Amino acid sequence: MDAESAxxxxxxxxxxxxxxxxxxxxxxxxxxxxxxxxxEERSAPDELPEAAPIPxxxxxxxxxxxxxxxxQTAIDGLPEASPAPNGLxxxxxxxxxxxxxQTAIDGLxxxxxxxxxxxxxxxxxxxxxxxxxxxxxxxxRPETRDxxxxxxxxxxxxxxxxxxxxxxRLKEVAGVIVRQPWASKTPEDVFADEDDSLQFxxxxxxxxxxxxxxxxxDILVRSVSLDEHDPGGRTLALARKSDGxxxxxxxxxxxxxxxxxxxxxxVTLAGVATPMTANVSSDNPAxxxxxxxxxxxxxxxxxxxxxGGHVDSPDSIARFRTLAAEVAxxxxxxxxxxxxxxxxxxxxxxxxxNNLLARRTDLPRAIVCxxxxxxxxxxxxxxRHGISVPGDVAVTGFDDIPVARHLHTQLTTVRQRIRExxxxxxxxxxxxxxxxxxxxxxxxxxxxxxxxxxxxxxEARQP
Amino acid sequence: MDAESAxxxxxxxxxxxxxxxxxxxxxxxxxxxxxxxxxEERSAPDELPEAAPIPxxxxxxxxxxxxxxxxQTAIDGLPEASPAPNGLxxxxxxxxxxxxxQTAIDGLxxxxxxxxxxxxxxxxxxxxxxxxxxxxxxxxRPETRDxxxxxxxxxxxxxxxxxxxxxxRLKEVAGVIVRQPWASKTPEDVFADEDDSLQFxxxxxxxxxxxxxxxxxDILVRSVSLDEHDPGGRTLALARKSDGxxxxxxxxxxxxxxxxxxxxxxVTLAGVATPMTANVSSDNPAxxxxxxxxxxxxxxxxxxxxxGGHVDSPDSIARFRTLAAEVAxxxxxxxxxxxxxxxxxxxxxxxxxNNLLARRTDLPRAIVCxxxxxxxxxxxxxxRHGISVPGDVAVTGFDDIPVARHLHTQLTTVRQRIRExxxxxxxxxxxxxxxxxxxxxxxxxxxxxxxxxxxxxxEARQP
DNA sequence: CTGAAAGCGCTTACAG
DNA sequence: CTGAAAGCGCTTACAG
Numbered sequence: 001m002d003a004e005s006a007x008x009x010x011x012x013x014x015x016x017x018x019x020x021x022x023x024x025x026x027x028x029x030x031x032x033x034x035x036x037x038x039x040e041e042r043s044a045p046d047e048l049p050e051a052a053p054i055p056x057x058x059x060x061x062x063x064x065x066x067x068x069x070x071x072q073t074a075i076d077g078l079p080e081a082s083p084a085p086n087g088l089x090x091x092x093x094x095x096x097x098x099x100x101x102q103t104a105i106d107g108l109x110x111x112x113x114x115x116x117x118x119x120x121x122x123x124x125x126x127x128x129x130x131x132x133x134x135x136x137x138x139x140x141r142p143e144t145r146d147x148x149x150x151x152x153x154x155x156x157x158x159x160x161x162x163x164x165x166x167x168x169r170l171k172e173v174a175g176v177i178v179r180q181p182w183a184s185k186t187p188e189d190v191f192a193d194e195d196d197s198l199q200f201x202x203x204x205x206x207x208x209x210x211x212x213x214x215x216x217x218d219i220l221v222r223s224v225s226l227d228e229h230d231p232g233g234r235t236l237a238l239a240r241k242s243d244g245x246x247x248x249x250x251x252x253x254x255x256x257x258x259x260x261x262x263x264x265x266x267v268t269l270a271g272v273a274t275p276m277t278a279n280v281s282s283d284n285p286a287x288x289x290x291x292x293x294x295x296x297x298x299x300x301x302x303x304x305x306x307x308g309g310h311v312d313s314p315d316s317i318a319r320f321r322t323l324a325a326e327v328a329x330x331x332x333x334x335x336x337x338x339x340x341x342x343x344x345x346x347x348x349x350x351x352x353x354n355n356l357l358a359r360r361t362d363l364p365r366a367i368v369c370x371x372x373x374x375x376x377x378x379x380x381x382x383x384r385h386g387i388s389v390p391g392d393v394a395v396t397g398f399d400d401i402p403v404a405r406h407l408h409t410q411l412t413t414v415r416q417r418i419r420e421x422x423x424x425x426x427x428x429x430x431x432x433x434x435x436x437x438x439x440x441x442x443x444x445x446x447x448x449x450x451x452x453x454x455x456x457x458x459e460a461r462q463p
Numbered sequence: 464m465d466a467e468s469a470x471x472x473x474x475x476x477x478x479x480x481x482x483x484x485x486x487x488x489x490x491x492x493x494x495x496x497x498x499x500x501x502x503e504e505r506s507a508p509d510e511l512p513e514a515a516p517i518p519x520x521x522x523x524x525x526x527x528x529x530x531x532x533x534x535q536t537a538i539d540g541l542p543e544a545s546p547a548p549n550g551l552x553x554x555x556x557x558x559x560x561x562x563x564x565q566t567a568i569d570g571l572x573x574x575x576x577x578x579x580x581x582x583x584x585x586x587x588x589x590x591x592x593x594x595x596x597x598x599x600x601x602x603x604r605p606e607t608r609d610x611x612x613x614x615x616x617x618x619x620x621x622x623x624x625x626x627x628x629x630x631x632r633l634k635e636v637a638g639v640i641v642r643q644p645w646a647s648k649t650p651e652d653v654f655a656d657e658d659d660s661l662q663f664x665x666x667x668x669x670x671x672x673x674x675x676x677x678x679x680x681d682i683l684v685r686s687v688s689l690d691e692h693d694p695g696g697r698t699l700a701l702a703r704k705s706d707g708x709x710x711x712x713x714x715x716x717x718x719x720x721x722x723x724x725x726x727x728x729x730v731t732l733a734g735v736a737t738p739m740t741a742n743v744s745s746d747n748p749a750x751x752x753x754x755x756x757x758x759x760x761x762x763x764x765x766x767x768x769x770x771g772g773h774v775d776s777p778d779s780i781a782r783f784r785t786l787a788a789e790v791a792x793x794x795x796x797x798x799x800x801x802x803x804x805x806x807x808x809x810x811x812x813x814x815x816x817n818n819l820l821a822r823r824t825d826l827p828r829a830i831v832c833x834x835x836x837x838x839x840x841x842x843x844x845x846x847r848h849g850i851s852v853p854g855d856v857a858v859t860g861f862d863d864i865p866v867a868r869h870l871h872t873q874l875t876t877v878r879q880r881i882r883e884x885x886x887x888x889x890x891x892x893x894x895x896x897x898x899x900x901x902x903x904x905x906x907x908x909x910x911x912x913x914x915x916x917x918x919x920x921x922e923a924r925q926p
Numbered sequence: 927c928t929g930a931a932a933g934c935g936c937t938t939a940c941a942g
Numbered sequence: 943c944t945g946a947a948a949g950c951g952c953t954t955a956c957a958g
Contacts, residue, residue: 156725
């Protein structure tokens, strides 16, 4: 059997319907299968007979709730393999299942994993003892310990997380909700990819995950789009799988937030601390003030505008306010209006500029963007229209994401301690989960002005 | 009470030790608290008295396994609030807990969430009925339905995921293991940030998450570093929280992989399908062949080298082989050797080049990199040494990550359908979880050569 | 030190 | 249509 046919061996076999697929897409994973690569690069070992060893048969058959339950039982090897106390009933083979041993045949069978009862029996001890040696509670007798450990190794036992979670009331999972900026992208959007690129939220998540790992936690990330019909619902759905929730930017309305916080610990990023929630964010006022003064006094720009992020973003609002105040204090002109509303994406920034330029609007001397992503779009639009940055117009960002320094015109921006934002958010959440008294429930991290080319620094301003 | 003191209100209160912190870091989340931002930006509403309404008291007290269990019970509102059948024992207040009502005081208290029993009682029906209306099973009487729904709304009931998972034997969670390239970064590494940037793996994960969402699944991502002492252990730990596992690149040894696959469905990315696992990857041979021929025949380069990724990476090995073969076929020179070993990071690429240049080695006419990240490092090193790309040396990448087109010298590379790789991996895993016959267990996605500047295309080759 | 048993919060046949 | 009960796989006082 050559690789080609081996790869298709599974085809044509009966396929059972998935268990109530939420939004079932055009199903079918059929892809272009290596049109021309050398065979050895994609060979599919397919020793059917002995290739799928069923350590301990006995299929639990998780029949789909509705839909015709389809039984694809593996070869039932050891009938008496699971003498669990609470009488395992063995597989409940669906009535319409003509043949069995199907999953075993296609070689991808996964037998029902062993439980703590299997380990206990194999080791000749009680499940309590197994649990104890596995969790290092009260030192068991060395012999007991060894026997258990051996049984565990032999069976390849992996304790079920759900069962443990239910028992200790701790899942060791933190849910993270991100506002999805890349939802509204159009096919021909030049920045589709760029907006898919590493965002500020991704880096924060990296920080969260890192801190979580130290505590034995994992993170479950879910993104909700701006135009989501029910962000609250999606958030709740994630909450049931987590011990606590971290909310990026502003994903929930205040009332929804309160409801959620009543059920589970909640930490917001860039929001505002409430009696029930904690918050961690960067010092927007200080960051924007430094940037604004640099533009106003160091460069002497007399007219400045601000391209906002999401309309209701606390971060964007804070930045806007500080900038407007600084511009006013300097007696300079603050160019404002609805046409300057962005959405934190490069596409949004480009759109704002294109619209402005189409109307032949006079541009301010400097354009301050809500974040780097937006600035990237602005730079692009300006460049395409032959407008020089920073010669004709200065442009700045906020965040200092990695790409910022690789742009053709390096971006002047305000650096946030992005990962630290995430790490801190997790630590606060962790303490809340442990019902500890949080050290502080409104944490603000410092920022730093990063001067590069786009504001007019770095190189002699060329016309 | 001003914002400053409000923020510190919680301090000084007794803090209980966290439950067996794995690798306890210098604890304490104390951060720089807004050095100079206006107060209203970080105000912490702190209406102590009525701020923390305890809907239905009764604290479950998840006392830390070892360590002195510290009880921080909330105000016990409704003593008889949980008439659960299996006799809830109420809080097991730890012996050393002098006072209670502590979490309520600091305002961040989270009462024990209601269970299905609370809902059933409130609605005057059985828990079975609650479960049925919530899951839309067998249409309940409209009245029953309404009462349940109302009770759910009133109590803010969120069914516990662990309990559900245990019962239906499905967690609706897919575990994803990534090989962590950013582990070995040194402080002074110029590319630390760049390597922190959106990587190929991140984009794949985005695809996985997207596909997962359609099926009601969430993904749990864990990264293991190359020098991990026990990648298998960390993987198993994640496996207990998941229904299936997706492995990036090559994170497990074949034997570990087999052990894992015997317990739980496994899909590898860029690996090789085995009797127990499925694999999805890009067509490396075709992609590299197109690239190699472009370099060899279109540009006529006669000497080429390859900077590899991780030594044992199947992708890198496949690319290497194809390139070597193509170069040989063309009768050109393939410059090889251990000094050309990279590690998929920009830092790695830069290091290889710096070492080579330090030894004043003659460079080949073209340097093919295992991935874009590596190429970025190479471009950087070359530029610093005043070597012109593509004038003196051509450089190419692989992946076509977003930054590739934003580099000063735009990168010629081989595009992979990155997100699709992830989406496909999830779909295959999903079918395995449902014990379906997979459509194909070795899926290969097509690639596409993207010619930009770094190979010598696009602009007239300047000296 | 160890075992028997209760309990975690759901879902789902099984009988009314 | 609905309720009582069993069962999912662990952990943990509680008694030996």
